[in-house]
Amino acid sequence: MKSVVMIGPCPDAKGGMSSVIAVYRAHGLFSEGDCRYLITATEGNTWHKLWVATSAFGLFVKLLALGRVSVLHAHVASGVSFWRKSLFIGLAYLFGCPVIFQLHGAEFRTFVAQRLTGWRKNLAFKLMRESSLVFVLSRDAEELLRTNVGLSRIELFPNPIATPKCVNRARTNDVVFLGQIGNRKGAFDLIKSFSEVHKKIPSSRLILAGNGEIQKAKELVSELNLGHSVIFSGWVNEEQRTKLLSEAGVFVLPSYNEQMPMSVLEAMASEVPIIASTVAAIPDMLEHGKCGVLIPPGNIQALGEAIAELLADPKRASDLAKRAHQRVHLHYSADVVLKRLRWQYGQLAR
Numbered sequence: 001m002k003s004v005v006m007i008g009p010c011p012d013a014k015g016g017m018s019s020v021i022a023v024y025r026a027h028g029l030f031s032e033g034d035c036r037y038l039i040t041a042t043e044g045n046t047w048h049k050l051w052v053a054t055s056a057f058g059l060f061v062k063l064l065a066l067g068r069v070s071v072l073h074a075h076v077a078s079g080v081s082f083w084r085k086s087l088f089i090g091l092a093y094l095f096g097c098p099v100i101f102q103l104h105g106a107e108f109r110t111f112v113a114q115r116l117t118g119w120r121k122n123l124a125f126k127l128m129r130e131s132s133l134v135f136v137l138s139r140d141a142e143e144l145l146r147t148n149v150g151l152s153r154i155e156l157f158p159n160p161i162a163t164p165k166c167v168n169r170a171r172t173n174d175v176v177f178l179g180q181i182g183n184r185k186g187a188f189d190l191i192k193s194f195s196e197v198h199k200k201i202p203s204s205r206l207i208l209a210g211n212g213e214i215q216k217a218k219e220l221v222s223e224l225n226l227g228h229s230v231i232f233s234g235w236v237n238e239e240q241r242t243k244l245l246s247e248a249g250v251f252v253l254p255s256y257n258e259q260m261p262m263s264v265l266e267a268m269a270s271e272v273p274i275i276a277s278t279v280a281a282i283p284d285m286l287e288h289g290k291c292g293v294l295i296p297p298g299n300i301q302a303l304g305e306a307i308a309e310l311l312a313d314p315k316r317a318s319d320l321a322k323r324a325h326q327r328v329h330l331h332y333s334a335d336v337v338l339k340r341l342r343w344q345y346g347q348l349a350r
Contacts, residue, residue: 008075078104186254
């Protein structure tokens with residue numbers, strides 16, 4: 001029997017793409033026999049990673065040879081992720097198998113503009129152009145692929161998220177950040193802006209949940225004399241993340257580039273007031289002043305003022321959070337996204 005084959009990272013690994021796959025798995029996409037997931041990347045040492053990727057490729061070759069693949073759905077980012085998946089994509093083309101190329105990765109524009117040259121650029125563009133369908137997460141990515149790569153069959157396709165109808169909230173003055181601690185996510189800007197927030201609201205705390213440049217962040221905290229008001233939680237699991245969001249006064253993601261951050265979807269689903277930067281899909285997800293507050297990336301003063309204002313105005317914060325929760329349920333819930341995905345599988349598998 002033929003089935004869709006989806007490829008991507010281990011669902012239990014760190015990162016947004018893994019979180020997407022984990023949601024698909026939790027909602028039964030791989031349990032009904034019509035979609036099979038192959039792990040092409042995982043955490044661990046080099047030999048383990050190589051073994052996982054090679055095993056997945058060998059199994060994919062076998063499935064193609066036996067005529068058991070109806071569609072290949074490849075989750076792709078830039079760099080090594082792109083070239084690893086290109087082996088599967090190229091092989092699918094040889095067997096006449098339809099391919100859905102789903103673009104993730106906040107730095108794909110840089111990958112196309114600066115890191116692809118000569119024959120690599122020609123090969124990469126050819127692989128993308130021959131896809132049956134391309135899924136993107138933001139209008140920015142859609143414009144990039146239409147203009148720079150010359151693609152036409154592109155669909156804005158959202159990440160899925162579990163969306164509980166009832167949310168238990170215990171609001172505090174905690175400012176919560178989830179993700180890689182570093183420049184790209186705006187973590188250092190957030191620490192600087194929080195210095196002013198804490199002066200206005202002494203009971204406020206900044207909780208940074210994630211890995212990355214933690215030592216550099218701790219040095220900045222020390223330099224700003226923020227002491228115990230900034231907490232480093234490390235990378236959190238699903239249960240810990242749920243607890244952090246249930247108690248958050250505001251969730252903040254001041255990134256410089258993104259696609260469709262899972263952390264924003266998680267905050268929307270948890271009915272947490274959100275402040276985020278005006279990049280990629282975020283403005284469409286939140287709509288400034290309707291489902292969240294948007295600030296330009298790098299504007300530390302505006303970021304601090306926005307945080308302080310939401311913490312000081314529980315009514316406005318609650319209204320934003322409730323509208324965000326309604327929106328995520330209508331447009332980004334796993335059931336809604338899976339229905340769209342299965343319809344596309346049916347169209348391509350004909």
